[in-house]
Amino acid sequence: MEDTILVVNCGSSTLKLAVFDGAFQVRASGLAERLHHSDATAQLRNHDQPVKLPPEASHRDALEAMIHALVDLDILKGTPSAVGHRVVHGGETFHDAVLIDETVIEAIEECASLAPLHNPVNLSGIRATRALFPSVPHIAVFDTAFHQTLPRKAYLYALPYDYYRQWGVRRYGFHGTSHQFILTESARRLGRTPATTSVISAHLGNGCSITAIRDGISVDTSMGLTPLEGLVMGSRSGDIDPGLFDFLKTKGIDQDQLHHVLNHESGLLGLSGQTNDMRTLCELADHGHEPSLVAVEVFCYRLARYIGAMMVSLDRLDGLVFTGGIGENSSRVRKQTLDHLGLAGFSLDPELNQDHGQNSDGYINDADSRFPVLVVPTNEELVIARESQRIASSQ
Amino acid sequence: MEDTILVVNCGSSTLKLAVFDGAFQVRASGLAERLHHSDATAQLRNHDQPVKLPPEASHRDALEAMIHALVDLDILKGTPSAVGHRVVHGGETFHDAVLIDETVIEAIEECASLAPLHNPVNLSGIRATRALFPSVPHIAVFDTAFHQTLPRKAYLYALPYDYYRQWGVRRYGFHGTSHQFILTESARRLGRTPATTSVISAHLGNGCSITAIRDGISVDTSMGLTPLEGLVMGSRSGDIDPGLFDFLKTKGIDQDQLHHVLNHESGLLGLSGQTNDMRTLCELADHGHEPSLVAVEVFCYRLARYIGAMMVSLDRLDGLVFTGGIGENSSRVRKQTLDHLGLAGFSLDPELNQDHGQNSDGYINDADSRFPVLVVPTNEELVIARESQRIASSQ
Ligand SMILES: Nc1ncnc2c1ncn2[C@@H]1O[C@H](COP(=O)(O)OP(=O)(O)O)[C@@H](O)[C@H]1O
Ligand SMILES: Nc1ncnc2c1ncn2[C@@H]1O[C@H](COP(=O)(O)OP(=O)(O)O)[C@@H](O)[C@H]1O
Numbered sequence: 051m052e053d054t055i056l057v058v059n060c061g062s063s064t065l066k067l068a069v070f071d072g073a074f075q076v077r078a079s080g081l082a083e084r085l086h087h088s089d090a091t092a093q094l095r096n097h098d099q100p101v102k103l104p105p106e107a108s109h110r111d112a113l114e115a116m117i118h119a120l121v122d123l124d125i126l127k128g129t130p131s132a133v134g135h136r137v138v139h140g141g142e143t144f145h146d147a148v149l150i151d152e153t154v155i156e157a158i159e160e161c162a163s164l165a166p167l168h169n170p171v172n173l174s175g176i177r178a179t180r181a182l183f184p185s186v187p188h189i190a191v192f193d194t195a196f197h198q199t200l201p202r203k204a205y206l207y208a209l210p211y212d213y214y215r216q217w218g219v220r221r222y223g224f225h226g227t228s229h230q231f232i233l234t235e236s237a238r239r240l241g242r243t244p245a246t247t248s249v250i251s252a253h254l255g256n257g258c259s260i261t262a263i264r265d266g267i268s269v270d271t272s273m274g275l276t277p278l279e280g281l282v283m284g285s286r287s288g289d290i291d292p293g294l295f296d297f298l299k300t301k302g303i304d305q306d307q308l309h310h311v312l313n314h315e316s317g318l319l320g321l322s323g324q325t326n327d328m329r330t331l332c333e334l335a336d337h338g339h340e341p342s343l344v345a346v347e348v349f350c351y352r353l354a355r356y357i358g359a360m361m362v363s364l365d366r367l368d369g370l371v372f373t374g375g376i377g378e379n380s381s382r383v384r385k386q387t388l389d390h391l392g393l394a395g396f397s398l399d400p401e402l403n404q405d406h407g408q409n410s411d412g413y414i415n416d417a418d419s420r421f422p423v424l425v426v427p428t429n430e431e432l433v434i435a436r437e438s439q440r441i442a443s444s445q
Numbered sequence: 446m447e448d449t450i451l452v453v454n455c456g457s458s459t460l461k462l463a464v465f466d467g468a469f470q471v472r473a474s475g476l477a478e479r480l481h482h483s484d485a486t487a488q489l490r491n492h493d494q495p496v497k498l499p500p501e502a503s504h505r506d507a508l509e510a511m512i513h514a515l516v517d518l519d520i521l522k523g524t525p526s527a528v529g530h531r532v533v534h535g536g537e538t539f540h541d542a543v544l545i546d547e548t549v550i551e552a553i554e555e556c557a558s559l560a561p562l563h564n565p566v567n568l569s570g571i572r573a574t575r576a577l578f579p580s581v582p583h584i585a586v587f588d589t590a591f592h593q594t595l596p597r598k599a600y601l602y603a604l605p606y607d608y609y610r611q612w613g614v615r616r617y618g619f620h621g622t623s624h625q626f627i628l629t630e631s632a633r634r635l636g637r638t639p640a641t642t643s644v645i646s647a648h649l650g651n652g653c654s655i656t657a658i659r660d661g662i663s664v665d666t667s668m669g670l671t672p673l674e675g676l677v678m679g680s681r682s683g684d685i686d687p688g689l690f691d692f693l694k695t696k697g698i699d700q701d702q703l704h705h706v707l708n709h710e711s712g713l714l715g716l717s718g719q720t721n722d723m724r725t726l727c728e729l730a731d732h733g734h735e736p737s738l739v740a741v742e743v744f745c746y747r748l749a750r751y752i753g754a755m756m757v758s759l760d761r762l763d764g765l766v767f768t769g770g771i772g773e774n775s776s777r778v779r780k781q782t783l784d785h786l787g788l789a790g791f792s793l794d795p796e797l798n799q800d801h802g803q804n805s806d807g808y809i810n811d812a813d814s815r816f817p818v819l820v821v822p823t824n825e826e827l828v829i830a831r832e833s834q835r836i837a838s839s840q
Binding site: 163164166202203204206207208209210211213217219221270274275276277278279282283286287288289290291292293294295296297298299300301304305308309311312315316317318320321322323341344345347348349350351352354355356357358359360361362363364365366367390391392393394 | 614690710787
């Protein structure tokens with residue numbers, strides 16, 4: 051056994067894998083895609099040769115093939131010291147990462163009613179990896195755990211109270227590992243401890259969410275019972291009028307169809323009619339493609355609205371932090387968003403913003419801004435590795 | 446013909462009626478309830494005797510009976526000079542109040558697909574009143590018209606763009622006459638003209654909505670395609686996770702049931718399990734009834750979140766204004782809401798708030814507040830009367 055941590059992240063047809071050394075440096079990472087399809091593939095980063103997979107490879111097939119490839123390449127020597135697993139939904143059961151045993155697996159199964167598309171897949175990854183490394187501690191790290199500190203005024207919907215008691219209908223929030231990373235990393239840059247840091251963390255990737263963190267604790271967030279609520283996303287609508295279901299029924303669109311549309315044909319893709327990819331969208335907008343311009347406009351406006359909304363949970367704001375593929379790379383989105391926030395007191399330095407804060411330790415605000423604004427690249431795998439190490443070594 | 450304006454407001458089983466004199470003073474008002482039911486009643490304000498109605502009285506029956514009572518009491522002499530009608534949904538067709546003719550009636554019928562519960566009832570009120578006063582100008586005043594100035598970034602949902610083009614799926618906003626009244630009245634108190642006044646208007650009654658008004662123009666609002674979106678209301682949920690529909694289906698609650706629950710069994714009523722009435726709720730909370738405490742907490746928190754969100758549409762805020770039954774009367778709700786808004790710069794004077802601003806021309810903020818905060822009683826009938834007079838006299 052050597053001092054490495056393996057991180058496993060299973061999506062419905064994907065498997066991401068990362069190997070960290072004892073100093074939390076990434077030694078290798080890989081991605082398998084289109085699992086269970088005839089054209090399943092797997093690839094290690096910085097290696098041209100794809101990893102060979104059987105046709106219609108399962109998560110387990112991909113995991114084994116990638117691990118063997120890592121061993122063959124001498125990147126993985128023997129078994130890792132711990133394996134960290136991303137699990138989407140921890141319900142109200144899990145407030146923290148946890149060492150996996152049969153009781154934990156049962157509890158994750160119970161939470162699956164809240165995340166029927168995600169938890170079962172996460173579990174099959176856990177089972178496959180445990181079979182491969184049975185003598186090693188496996189740790190579950192939950193997307194929801196960081197948000198379990200939300201006060202009830204922020205997590206309750208104005209629904210019959212029994213929906214919460216009987217079925218756990220409440221706001222859970224997601225992207226917890228990313229928001230937690232942003233907390234730690236922005237605390238460092240702000241010269242504060244995480245426990246005394248209050249920031250608004252805007253994670254803008256294909257999925258988008260924003261979290262208000264008060265003195266190190268998540269106090270509000272935009273995603274809810276499911277990852278559909280909140281901000282405009284790549285192909286997800288975010289907030290809509292709940293009356294939409296009834297209205298579209300009169301147009302012949304039933305609940306199942308609409309659910310699919312809200313998840314897969316809405317957001318940036320729906321408005322632009324072209325793409326869910328912000329980079330492409332900005333290029334189209336630059337070339338005068340009106341629907342793309344509209345999509346970016348709505349995205350930024352709704353984000354600004356949520357930044358204003360998150361401020362009400364804080365009595366001090368140490369920084370507004372952008373992260374995720376869009377947050378880290380799109381100076382245009384950051385500018386267009388902050389243009390709405392003059393009254394709240396934010397203002398950007400155009401050059402620092404253009405450089406994504408790369409030469410200014412992340413800072414992109416100007417001297418007049420009431421609050422610091424930062425760009426901080428996120429690293430969810432690193433959080434999972436650190437959490438796994440912490441839990442494993444505390445046993 | 447004399448210089449009076451009749452205002453007619455038809456709900457699904459109610460009819461409200463008001464008579465204004467030439468100086469826009471209310472000369473009489475009345476309310477018919479439970480229309481189409483065996484126990485239909487009608488009553489004029491300040492008159493003990495109920496107005497006699499036939500059993501299962503229609504809107505038309507109630508209208509005729511109340512008008513005759515007003516004539517008998519010598520309150521209405523001859524025909525009014527104009528009749529103003531509240532119409533809920535004007536779609537994108539009506540940006541302003543309008544003189545009713547056959548074309549207008551057809552257009553209101555077309556908008557009925559957007560407000561199937563309201564527009565048909567409004568129309569039957571219009572038809573009955575026109576039959577009674579055929580030679581008088583009738584004016585339609587729309588709940589949605591004031592919000593037709595919303596920019597597209599605020600009115601578009603992140604849905605397939607075709608939903609907007611084909612079916613008019615967008616945010617319309619409601620309570621327009623109230624928000625418009627608040628604009629005019631707060632401008633007066635702030636010593637400004639409406640066209641140079643920027644306020645956030647929070648209308649908190651049984652239905653609740655909030656509007657950002659920039660230089661006299663509505664630029665964002667919390668209600669959407671229907672009056673279900675946005676703030677927590679008496680029995681309406683306001684915003685929820687759109688994934689709720691799919692989730693509750695797994696619990697045996699179908700779309701129609703949920704739609705009913707979201708409209709009639711949610712909001713303050715749903716959370717408290719007791720009542721949709723804020724006054725009763727505050728009393729229950731004072732006696733330690735925990736669910737009522739929670740309901741008030743969620744109501745105020747969500748309202749504060751929306752005040753923060755509305756600020757992003759303004760570059761200057763001349764005042765935050767509370768109105769509607771709750772906004773005008775509940776010092777507790779105003780305080781609990783503004784307690785969340787310290788970082789944004791709001792602060793209340795406890796005594797002025799306790800008095801509902803009655804001895805301070807509406808002002809309830811203290812000297813430290815970055816922005817004025819006011820309580821202004823709304824008067825939707827007066828707006829309808831004024832608008833009707835304006836349109837009638839411009840013909
Ligand atoms: N230079 C860029 N400009 C604008 N958007 C970018 C840029 N680079 C990446 N993005 C956007 O980031 C998004 C993907 O974010 P990412 O965090 O990688 O996604 P995921 O949520 O799947 O992890 C895409 O919309 C992509 O277009
Ligand atoms: N003194 C009060 N304290 C708290 N709430 C009050 C008070 N007076 C009226 N309300 C509340 O105002 C709400 C009704 O508002 P109103 O504007 O009259 O309703 P509508 O939207 O039907 O016109 C009810 O919830 C009622 O309890």
